[in-house]
Every structure is written in structure tokens, then in C-alpha cells.
Amino acid sequence: MAEGLTVIVVALLGGTATESCVKAARTRAAQVVVVSRGGIVRTADGRVIGHCSNLSIPAKRQRGVELAQTSSIALLEDTVIPDDTWADAVLAGLAFGAVACGGPVRISSALPPSTRALALSEYGVFGPGRPAGDARRLPGCNFAFRRDILLHALDGSPGLVDLDVFRELLAHGGKMQWVPGMSVRFTHPFPGGARLKTRFAHGRLHAGFETEGASMAARMARAAKALLLPPVLTARALGGQPWPPAATLGWLVLQQTAWAAGELAGAVAGPPRSGFSQWR
Secondary structure (H helix, E strand, O other), X not given: OEEEEEEEEEOOOOHHHHHHHHHHHOOOOEEEEEEOOOOEEEEOOOOEEEEOOOOOHHHHHHHHHHHOOEEEEEEEXXXXXXXXXXXXXXXXXXXXXXXXXXXXXXXXXXXXXXXXXXXXHHHHHHOOOOOOEEOOOOOOOEEEEEHHHHHXXXXXXXXXXXXXXXXXXXXXXXXXXXXXXXXXXXXXXXXXXXXXXXXXXXHHHHHHHHOOOOOHHXXXXXXXXXXXXXXXXXXXXXXXXXXXXXXXHHHHHHHHHHHHHHHHHHHHHOOOOOHHHHOO
């Protein structure tokens, strides 16, 4: 296994969004591969190195990790653009015993309200200002791993799902690190991800797989908890963030309510039969 860093750019948008992310990530410190929206895995200069038949985001992430050839890997989504310090900060974060690291997600004020609300709901808790140190969660659009340890944690998994991997790494004594220099900016509009039906589907996936195999009492308790989620999730997303304009706040409340409704459905009825295929 070669030393160095491979950056896996998972394309949610494609086109110029992917190109700008790749351009910013492609430095002397890093090789870049792209997993396209259609599941083609290629190098930054366009050479095809593999395919992913399952087009869910977790499966695309995992396929990129499997095809990487370096000891360290990082994953970005093309909704973000990494800062100039990003690649060096990744390598520094993994240099002293950490098995995973991640950094801040700055949210552009120029985004349309629905996407800005989406970014707040997903990454508001990962804003700038937090000092370097141990972490238990990292942003799924901007995280990095020691590849061999990640592959071990993924053994038998249908894909790289953030919370599942974090639990596995921490359960086996792995150290996860917050690296302020590993900063990205959420820049590109993502209307598909901001749709209420998408937030509902993701909430159902989350709760459905979390409660799969649980007792009826545990599932009903999770469903009852879902009724309290909209204000809790909204407050969490806004913690440490500047107060957004009214349109963004309105979208945030609607998206968190849709997520909570999805969690309730997932707790009661389980995950959809299509599984992670809805996570795109």
C-alpha cells in the first residue's frame, strides 16, 4: 500500500460543481478520484478505474475506498470546495494515531434558502470555531480515514454509513480527530437533497435501520421521540451559527419536520424495501 492521500470526490451534482471540487482538492499532497453520479470511478484526468453498480451514496463511498491505492483516504462531496490548507491538514490529522479526522463546514450565505437550510440541518453543528481535539462525529461531506482500518470497519457492510462507521471505530478504541485546518465551504445549490420527500426518506432510513430487530416497545419509544424532534433538530442546527434569514429558517423547520416524520415512519414500519438506494 502506497503512502500518501487519495481524495474521493462523490458527485451529487456533477458538471462544474464536481470540476471545482476536484480542482481545489488536486494538490501535490493528494491524488483525486471521482465517483460519478452514474457510478463510474475515474481519476482526475479522466481515466476509468472502476464502476459501482449500486448508486447509493454509501455504496459509492465504499467503492471509492476499495479502489484507492494509498494508506490514507479522504472523502468529499461536490457540494463543497476545500480550502487551500485542506489536503495538508488531512495528512497532519492522520499523522499522530488518529484513525479518522474531519473539519469545519462553512455554509455560503449565497445559497438559495432551501439548500442553505439543508446545509444547516446536516452540518450546522460542524461550523468553524471549534478547537482541535478528539471527536465522536465528523461531517459526511468532509472526512478522512486510515484506509486499512476503515476497510476493516466496513467488512460485510453494504456501504459507508457515517454513524455506523464512527460507532465501529470508537468501539475498537480508534481515535477520531477534529482538525480546524480541514475546512471546506458548502457552495453549490443542491435542490434534490433539499426536497422534503428526500428529508423524509433519509429520516426513515436512519430510524428504520437503527431500530431494525428492536422490540415493539423500543420501536414505539423511538416513534414517540420523533414527535419531539423538529424543535430539537432545528435548535441543534442553529447552535453556534448566525441566525439565518426568515426564508432559510422556514425551510429549516420544514426539513426537520419532514425528517422527524420519516423517523416516526421508520420506527413503526422499518426501512423501505429499497434500502439505501434512496440515499443519492
